[in-house]
Amino acid sequence: MARxxxxxxxxxxxxxxxxxxxxLAPRLETLDGKTVYLVDCRFDDAEVFLKxxxxxxxxxxxxxxxxxxxxxxxxxxxxxxxxxEIKANGDAxxxxxxx
Amino acid sequence: MTIDHTYGVPTVAFHTHTFERVVRSVxxxxxxxxxxxxxxxxxxxxxxxxxxxxxxxGNDPITGRPVMQEVIEGLTRPFGAEELKEVTFxxxxxxxxxxxxxxxxxxxxxDNLWTDQLPIILPTEERVAAMLAHTSHKPDEVVGHMRAxxxxxxxxxxxEKVAVNAVxxxxxxxxxxxxxxxxxxxASARGSTSSSAAAMVVVNGPVRHELSMNAGIGAMGPxxxxxxxxxxxxxxxxxxxxxxxxxxxxxxxxxxxxxAYNNVTFAENEERSPWEPFHVxxxxxxxxxxxxxxxxxxxxxxxxxxxxxxxxxxxxHMLRGMDPHNPPTLVLDPLTAQEFIDxxxxxxxxxxxxxxxxxxxxxxxxxxxxxxxxxYIYPRATFGEEPWASKLKALPEELIxxxxxxxxxxxxxxxxxxxxxxxxxxxxQRTISVDAWR
Numbered sequence: 001m002a003r004x005x006x007x008x009x010x011x012x013x014x015x016x017x018x019x020x021x022x023x024l025a026p027r028l029e030t031l032d033g034k035t036v037y038l039v040d041c042r043f044d045d046a047e048v049f050l051k052x053x054x055x056x057x058x059x060x061x062x063x064x065x066x067x068x069x070x071x072x073x074x075x076x077x078x079x080x081x082x083x084x085e086i087k088a089n090g091d092a093x094x095x096x097x098x099x
Numbered sequence: 100m101t102i103d104h105t106y107g108v109p110t111v112a113f114h115t116h117t118f119e120r121v122v123r124s125v126x127x128x129x130x131x132x133x134x135x136x137x138x139x140x141x142x143x144x145x146x147x148x149x150x151x152x153x154x155x156x157g158n159d160p161i162t163g164r165p166v167m168q169e170v171i172e173g174l175t176r177p178f179g180a181e182e183l184k185e186v187t188f189x190x191x192x193x194x195x196x197x198x199x200x201x202x203x204x205x206x207x208x209x210d211n212l213w214t215d216q217l218p219i220i221l222p223t224e225e226r227v228a229a230m231l232a233h234t235s236h237k238p239d240e241v242v243g244h245m246r247a248x249x250x251x252x253x254x255x256x257x258x259e260k261v262a263v264n265a266v267x268x269x270x271x272x273x274x275x276x277x278x279x280x281x282x283x284x285x286a287s288a289r290g291s292t293s294s295s296a297a298a299m300v301v302v303n304g305p306v307r308h309e310l311s312m313n314a315g316i317g318a319m320g321p322x323x324x325x326x327x328x329x330x331x332x333x334x335x336x337x338x339x340x341x342x343x344x345x346x347x348x349x350x351x352x353x354x355x356x357x358x359a360y361n362n363v364t365f366a367e368n369e370e371r372s373p374w375e376p377f378h379v380x381x382x383x384x385x386x387x388x389x390x391x392x393x394x395x396x397x398x399x400x401x402x403x404x405x406x407x408x409x410x411x412x413x414x415x416h417m418l419r420g421m422d423p424h425n426p427p428t429l430v431l432d433p434l435t436a437q438e439f440i441d442x443x444x445x446x447x448x449x450x451x452x453x454x455x456x457x458x459x460x461x462x463x464x465x466x467x468x469x470x471x472x473x474x475y476i477y478p479r480a481t482f483g484e485e486p487w488a489s490k491l492k493a494l495p496e497e498l499i500x501x502x503x504x505x506x507x508x509x510x511x512x513x514x515x516x517x518x519x520x521x522x523x524x525x526x527x528q529r530t531i532s533v534d535a536w537r
Contacts (some may be wrong), residue, residue: 006198010222010263012213014245014254014340016190022100022130023183025107028175036174039102042478044144044470049113052152056167073482074475076249078101087106092174095102096113097143098122 032063034091039082040070046097053094100131110134111173115141116160120348121291128252133182135173137166144470194259212345214267215334215360222266230262233275234536238262242282245341247291247349256282256340264339268332274310274325277302279536280390281333286528288337288362289344290394295352297359297396298337299428299525300330301510303378304388306533307366314368316514319430320361330364358396363523365512371433372511373440374448381530388533393508398425398524403517405438411458417522418459418501424471425524426506427455432513435520448509456504464495 028034036057038050047070054066067090071079075098086093103110114122116138126134138161139154146154159166196204204221208214220226231238238259246253261282265275281300288298302312313323321327338344346352369376369385378389400417421427429451431439445451466472480487486503493499508527513519 003202004200006200007204007221007223008198009196009204010224010227010259011193011196012208012222012260012263012267012335012339013192014256014260014342015192016128016254016342017252019128019190020130021185022104024103024131024134024178025109027109027177031171031174043474044142045146046143048146048148049139049143049151049154052148052155053167053170055152056155060167061171071478074478076475083102083106083108086102086108090108093102093108093110094113094170094174095110097139098112098114098118 028092031061031092033065035065035067035089037086037090037093038066038068039086039093039095040068041075041095041098042070043075044097049097050094053096100126100129100134103134104131109174111170112136114138115143117141118351119161121351124348125250133178137169137173138162139166208267212343213335213339215331215338217331217360219267219335220269222263226266227259227262229272230265230270230275231259233272234258234279236279236536242279243285245282245285245287245337247287247289247341247344251291251342251349254340254342256336260340261336264336265332268328268335270328270332271310271324274329274332276533276536277306277310277329277388277390278332278336280531280533281329281392282336282340283536284390284392284529284531286392286394287341288334288359288394289341289350291344291349291351292395293351293353294395294397295354295356296394297356298333298362299358299393299396299523300333300362300364301377301391301393301512302329302364302366302388302533303369303376303391304383304533305386306388307369309388312366314366314370314512316516318365318368318512318514319363320365326364326366327361330361333362333364334359356397363396368433368511368513371515373433373436373446374509374511377508377510378530380448383530383532389530390533391530392528393428393523393525394528395425395526396523398422399521401519401521403519404435405442405518407442410442414455415458418455419461421459421501421522421524422471423461423466423469423501424475426502426526427459427522428508428510428525428527429455429520430523431509431511431520432515432518433511434513434515434518436511438518451509452504452507455507456500456502459501459507460498461501462495463490463493463497463499466490466499466501 040047236258244253265278310325312325344350383389439445480491
């Protein structure tokens with residue numbers, strides 16, 4: 001085979017799944033008077049970080065009620081118990097800190 | 100992501116800036132490209148409350164905008180028309196690469212990050228067909244699904260796709276059933292953990308001899324073609340069939356891992372081992388051929404032999420040096436296995452594993468303070484999962500087991516030039532039949 005001959009080879013990549021659109025929740029008009037859950041994903045000192053977020057709200061937006069809430073298990077697992085609680089009792093969520 | 104999309108709660112997520120590309124990619128392939136994200140500097144771990152407050156009072160290192168302004172806007176700014184547009188799309192992978200010269204194709208494979216940076220064999224149709232001739236399974240049969248992390252999407256792959264990667268690794272066609280069995284485990288050898296893990300592969304049964312695999316001198320590398328290329332194929336198929344192992348995107352191992360070049364692949368020395376083969380311990384017959392996969396390989400401890408006076412202390416110290424989130428698999432030369440019988444009376448692997456479990460202990464307060472235990476075990480303990488929930492009740496100074504007994508394993512390999520042995524920190528995943536893939 002000459003150096004400039006073209007050859008055919010196979011693509012080594014696998015098959016990705018189809019991507020399906022997932023709509024997000026409508027945003028709030030304001031945070032005043034709302035309850036915001038600060039969700040601790042229990043990874044790499046996230047709780048220490050979120051306590052500072054909580055302190056920031058207390059100083060700068062005292063009308064916002066914040067609740068610090070650790071997830072029930074490891075961050076790699078879904079947590080329907082916590083999500084249901086926030087849906088029932090809260091208006092918004094701030095999750096941290098992922099990688 | 101679930102809480103925002105499924106539960107309808109407006110949500111903002113904090114991440115560290117190093118993971119920006121990963122985060123953007125994950126939300127896009129999850130169908131939520133406009134998920135609201137805010138970034139703070141890496142690291143968060145180990146910083147004081149004052150330092151973290153400075154992060155919060157400062158700017159997002161990606162956008163340059165105030166962090167808390169982005170948080171407030173993320174929860175209150177309505178989505179624009181562009182953000183509300185449907186993002187549903189199909190993705191596909193063509194079977195063939197555009198024809199080109201060998202030189203250009205080698206460059207293309209390298210530039211597309213389809214290799215492990217070492218030279219590869221180009222997967223021509225003839226070479227792939229030769230590989231496929233060594234299995235009874237059809238080329239379009241789905242072998243399994245794999246993903247780089249729990250947050251990423253599963254990709255699918257067929258027998259032919261596995262063959263393509265086996266050719267690239269330089270594997271001989273007769274190795275193909277072992278490589279298919281590895282692919283069928285669904286366990287990635289290119290996990291995207293920031294801890295930089297590799298895999299370990301142990302082959303048992305008659306296939307070891309059929310393929311002239313090495314279980315003796317130099318078995319763990321780099322001195323045998325089958326050991327070398329089967330393990331390399333496992334790495335290549337993992338990165339390509341799961342959708343990539345691109346540094347900063349689909350691979351986040353902070354330091355990388357030299358074990359990943361061929362994933363510590365060897366045959367167990369069943370003939371010289373005084374104990375039951377590993378695959379027999381996991382439900383197979385001695386006449387079956389099987390392959391076992393371990394992941395999370397990062398740490399290794401080693402020593403020479405078992406000294407008469409202090410062998411117990413020496414082993415305790417070796418175990419004590421492991422991270423308690425990375426359980427031990429003892430990799431013993433046959434001479435060392437015999438020493439374990441002579442010194443400790445361990446006539447099978449089971450009492451040895453019992454002894455290791457009983458002797459690998461540390462103070463409870465120290466155990467719970469390990470970062471990986473805090474990240475992955477402490478939440479499970481507080482959720483009531485055993486045995487960790489009981490460990491949580493221990494007094495701070497109480498010596499508690501570092502590992503679960505079922506996570507401790509023993510394999511025998513080596514050529515008896517000396518009773519050297521090592522402890523590999525790793526997680527046993529599963530044992531798969533090779534015969535089923537012939």
